[in-house]
Amino acid sequence: MPPPRVPPAAARSAAPAPWIVRRGGLSVAAITVGAMAAARTSRSSAKDRPSYRCTECGWTTAKWLGRCPECQAWGTVEETGAPAVRTTAAGRVSTPAVPIGQVDGRQATARSTGVPELDRVLGGGLVPGAVALLAGEPGVGKSTLLLDVAAKAASEEHRTLYVTGEESASQVRLRADRIKALSDHLYLAAETDLSAVLGHLDAVKPSLLILDSVQTIASPEIDGAPGGMAQVREVAGALIRASKERGMSTLLVGHVTKDGAIAGPRLLEHLVDVVLSFEGDRHARLRLVRGIKNRYGATDEVGCFELHDEGITGLTDPSGLFLTRRAEAVPGTCLTVTLEGKRPLVAEVQALTVDSQIPSPRRTTSGLETSRVSMMLAVLEQRGRITALGKRDIYTATVGGVKLTEPAADLAVALALASAASDVPLPKNLVAIGEVGLAGEVRRVTGVQRRLAEAHRLGFTHALVPADPGKVPAGMKVVEVADMGEALRVLPRGRSRNSTKSAE
DSSP states (O other): OOOOOOOOHHHHHHSOOTTOOEETTEEHHHHHHHHHHHHHHHHHHHHHOOEEEETTTOOEESSOOSBOTTTOOBSOEEEEEOOOOOOOOOOOOSSOOOOGGGSOGGGGOOBOOSOHHHHHHHTSSBOTTOEEEEEEOTTSSHHHHHHHHHHHHOOSSSOEEEEESSSOHHHHHHHHHHHTOOOTTEEEEEOOBHHHHHHHHHHHOOSEEEEEOGGGOBOTTSOSOTTSHHHHHHHHHHHHHHHHHHTOEEEEEEOBOTTSSBSSOTHHHHHSSEEEEEEOOTTSSEEEEEEEEETTSOSOOEEEEEEETTEEEEOSOGGGGGOOOOSSOOTTEEEEEEEETTEEEEEEEEEEEEEOSSSSOOEEEESBOHHHHHHHHHHHHHTSOOTTSTTEEEEEEESTTOOBOSGGGHHHHHHHHHHHHHTOOOOTTEEEOOEEOTTSBEEOOTTHHHHHHHHHHTTOOEEEEOSOOOSOOTTOEEEEOSBHHHHGGGSOOOOOHHHHHHHO
């Protein structure tokens, strides 16, 4: 009998072990090995899985979203890769911690910019080491204002460095000659490289740096074009560090988007100490500097400026810009007092109604919110029984380019519309203050006493206000109204244009 045949080594290694049980064509060992490999792959893929970060506010997530749920911005969530988990050991402290009562607060005393209206918004001036961002639309006058600030702030003890990235040095010099903003201690440089700007800081050692604008400066260490999100973050971060280390005040100029928001990452507004908005109609003389964020003062102050051929000047009493001086009263006009921050301003509302030539009458507004005007039209038709407004073209506007957004102007808008519809002028020297509700009631607003005091200072003798106005200036007649029915009684009795047509 021949001996049993022994298979070769390769065949023995390929042969299944006697303990392996096959299930569905696959062995248990193969299934176990596959599961272990899949687990290793899952762990490695989880480690390498990318993360996503909002470039506006810094919110992170594990999956991509079209809209950031934190800041509600669209298209700002970008892939950043897997977050690296690192630990930082304790290092040497630069300055030991001391009780807050022993900290010298005199080093953070604000220094005047030389422009009182800007100091009002900043809370007294610029704090050493503070970084402020001034944003506004193109052509509103940002460069003109800051060049004037640079010249007035420059002195022998406080040098000023003006860095422009949008114009040449000769172009800035021409503007300085026109607005008379020349000083021996005002230094000018035209640069678009961040390292060059930092080099100018070492050479000049200024107390105030003005950069026009932050979107035009780029760092060679960061990829991307100037004005990109990565470049803006790097440039702003480097200048903020330099300002804190040197105790140097910095003013940055920022662009705005077509929606009016500050261009660039939202992180820029979080990093800086002060955010200012420069507003104004390009076709009007008035300019407003409004505080949006201020770590050293209040944000309810507004600075008023007038832009003209010789430059820009502050307005301590801008109420006269919003009024039309006329000998006789005109139908469709009403005066109100609005609050810009803490400052009361007397403004004029004008309304015009004409017969419409199209099936859908026009509704045009300028300086007023379209939604508020539409609400006043509905209240006048339903509560005031003025039915001639629905089929007429209606135009409403303000004088001087001022924008009235607070509800305190509702009563003036309603009275101007009623006066235009009836073709009867309101009494002269009358101001109307109050918010109008959908039920026709006239609600109270804040700062009635300050509004009345400003109207009395300008010579107005009559006022329509909500109930309980508080202390009334001496010599001023104030009529309290509870609803639109009582407010419409101030219209002198007479035959309106519509009633005349009806009689004919």
